Each structure stands twice: as C-alpha cells, then as structure tokens.
Amino acid sequence: MRVRDYMTTEVFTIRVDKKLFVVQEIMQWAHIRHLPVTDRANRVVGIVSHRDLLHASISQVSSRLAELERQQHLWEIPIASVMKTAVQTVEPDAPVQEAARLMREQQIGGLPVVEDGKLVGIITETDLLQLVEQLPAHLSELHSVS
Secondary structure (H helix, E strand, O other), rough: EEHHHOEOOOOEEEOOOHHHHHHHHHHHHOOOOOEEEEEEOOOEEEEHHHHHHHHHHHOOOOOOOOHHHHHHHOOEEHHHOOOOOOOOEEOOOEHHHHHHHHHHHHOOOOEEEEEEEEEEEEEEEEHHHHHHHHHHHHHHHHHHHH
C-alpha cells in the first residue's frame, strides 16, 4: 500500500503573497483543513492548517472584537507570518504506513506529497481513515487468494 493509492491529487494551494483571509475562505469553501503554500514552480514552501488559522485569529485579533472587525483584520495578516515553513513531506511511492507514522510523530493532520520537488498531492487523516474502513475488504481479498 503506497501513498499514491490513497492521497488526494486535486489539491488546493495558495501563494505566499496572499492574506490569511483567503486561506479562511478556501478552507471553508472546500471543506479542507490543510493548505499547502507553493511558489510559482509548484514547490511547497509552507503549509497552513486550520489550527494555524485559528491560532492566528485568536492571538492576533482580540477576542473582544466583533466578528466583522475580526474578518477585516484577517485581510491584513500575511500568510508568511502564519504558515509553517519546516514542512514535512512524503513521496508518492512511500509506504502509507510511513505517512501515518510521520503524521503521528509530528502530530500533524496532513502531509504534502512531493515528487521531483513538485507538489502532486496531499495525504490527510481523512485519507488514512478511509483506508482503515477498506481494510476488511482488503483482508477478505487476501484470504480468498490464498
């Protein structure tokens, strides 16, 4: 079982010169929690998680501000000030167990999948949970073959 078999290949990305409000809009619209930050050559230069977004909203915007004021403030926060730049990645041919181990050890919910330095997908907790759901069927196939 390889990462390429379970990763999501249609990945939403964002450029580093955007503001945090755009991250929030993409995450809400696409129902995602991890957004790789890429350069013009589609190389991963950072990642922003829903947790990073929440932390920035709380720490950089007073909880006493009205929601509208909070939203307006998010227009001013650059992604570069929030994104993680030490991005853990995985290759598509890596065993899916390696991705799960990295996510558990690093306490992260998603890994960008990179091949030849370019982003080709992302594997998340949701992808791994889908694999767990499919395990009984995989085991049945193995038993019927032997």
